[in-house]
Amino acid sequence: MSSQPREKNRRKSGSGRGRGLSSWEKTAIPVILILVIWGAYSFSQNTHGTSISQSSSTAMSTSSQSGAPDFTLPVVDANGLTGQQVSLSSFRGKVVLLEFMEPWCPHCQNMAPALESLYKQFGSQNVVFISVAGPWQGATSDDTAKFVHDYGSSWTYVYDSSGSTMSMYGVTGTPTFFVIGKDGSIVTTLQGELTYDTLASVLTQVSG
Numbered sequence: 001m002s003s004q005p006r007e008k009n010r011r012k013s014g015s016g017r018g019r020g021l022s023s024w025e026k027t028a029i030p031v032i033l034i035l036v037i038w039g040a041y042s043f044s045q046n047t048h049g050t051s052i053s054q055s056s057s058t059a060m061s062t063s064s065q066s067g068a069p070d071f072t073l074p075v076v077d078a079n080g081l082t083g084q085q086v087s088l089s090s091f092r093g094k095v096v097l098l099e100f101m102e103p104w105c106p107h108c109q110n111m112a113p114a115l116e117s118l119y120k121q122f123g124s125q126n127v128v129f130i131s132v133a134g135p136w137q138g139a140t141s142d143d144t145a146k147f148v149h150d151y152g153s154s155w156t157y158v159y160d161s162s163g164s165t166m167s168m169y170g171v172t173g174t175p176t177f178f179v180i181g182k183d184g185s186i187v188t189t190l191q192g193e194l195t196y197d198t199l200a201s202v203l204t205q206v207s208g
Helices: 003-018 023-045 106-125 141-151 164-168 196-207
Strands: 059-062 072-077 080-087 095-101 127-133 156-159 176-180 186-191
Touching: 072 141, 080 141, 080 156, 095 106, 095 196, 106 127, 106 141, 106 196, 127 141, 141 156, 176 196, 186 196
Parallel strands: 095 127, 127 156
Antiparallel strands: 059 186, 072 080, 072 156, 095 176, 176 186
């Protein structure tokens, strides 16, 4: 007879498991959700202006022959903004090596001598070199001018003051290269610090 009350009590105690969230859980869950959302937002904001490349690795992908978005940006030389502008579409009929870079990026700095050698080799073969410098981490046109001066770069640099051209091309790190064919299509995209031979091989194939 004594076992029946105990069984009844167990059923009563078990019924408490179906009650609502405790006050602690009601407080903790919104806090956790806020932290998750903030973390995702912070990650998305930090993708620009970071160097995704490593000197020991390269990444390469081939596009589906999509057209390269046109842009018009101010030209920068070793003395600063020149007052001139360059439009990508003006080079239709020529192969274009389009670099997206930041003057503070160490991998862009390491690439400068190789790009100068490539320019001297392919510039006379109807290949146009354009470097688009972005504004991430506060980089200015004067910073770009100093980069051109320090590395003695001979090809065309333009300054993307709003970062809109970088965004239009989906650039999330520097350096990023687009090889554009004579018909204006993006033939190849390359990311990271690359060797002279890698870029030379691609330019030879596209311009040949």
